[in-house]
Amino acid sequence: MSHPTKITFFKRFMTDIQNGAKTITIRDFSESHYRVSSIVDVYALEDQSYIGKIKVLAVKPINFDELNEKHALQENMTLCELQSVIRDIYPGIEQLFVIEFELV
Numbered sequence: 001m002s003h004p005t006k007i008t009f010f011k012r013f014m015t016d017i018q019n020g021a022k023t024i025t026i027r028d029f030s031e032s033h034y035r036v037s038s039i040v041d042v043y044a045l046e047d048q049s050y051i052g053k054i055k056v057l058a059v060k061p062i063n064f065d066e067l068n069e070k071h072a073l074q075e076n077m078t079l080c081e082l083q084s085v086i087r088d089i090y091p092g093i094e095q096l097f098v099i100e101f102e103l104v
């Protein structure tokens with residue numbers, strides 16, 4: 001399987017990505033196939049505007065109920081906010097993946 005070279009984020013997350021406050025994204029299986037060390041183009045989901053590039057540092061499986069304060073900090077959210085955001089985006093999905101990244 002080829003590895004994706006594009007990722008989309010909601011516009012509401014862009015400031016945190018661009019200022020380095022958000023350093024992970026939590027995705028479902030369908031969006032988990034990023035290769036570690038790859039450079040990925042970032043677009044806004046709503047209008048596909050180009051935002052910049054990130055480097056994928058790690059991709060690790062996680063269950064929803066394993067999300068913790070460290071993940072919340074890496075998302076620049078409270079744990080309660082993070083759980084709510086993930087439940088909204090991926091309702092009923094327990095198997096998730098933490099994609100760690102840095103801006104390049």
Ligand SMILES: CC(=O)Nc1cc[nH]c(=O)n1
Pocket residue numbers: 008009010013024025026027045089
């Ligand atoms: C577009 C989209 O799904 N964006 C997401 C999903 C989960 N986490 C995140 O940071 N961004």
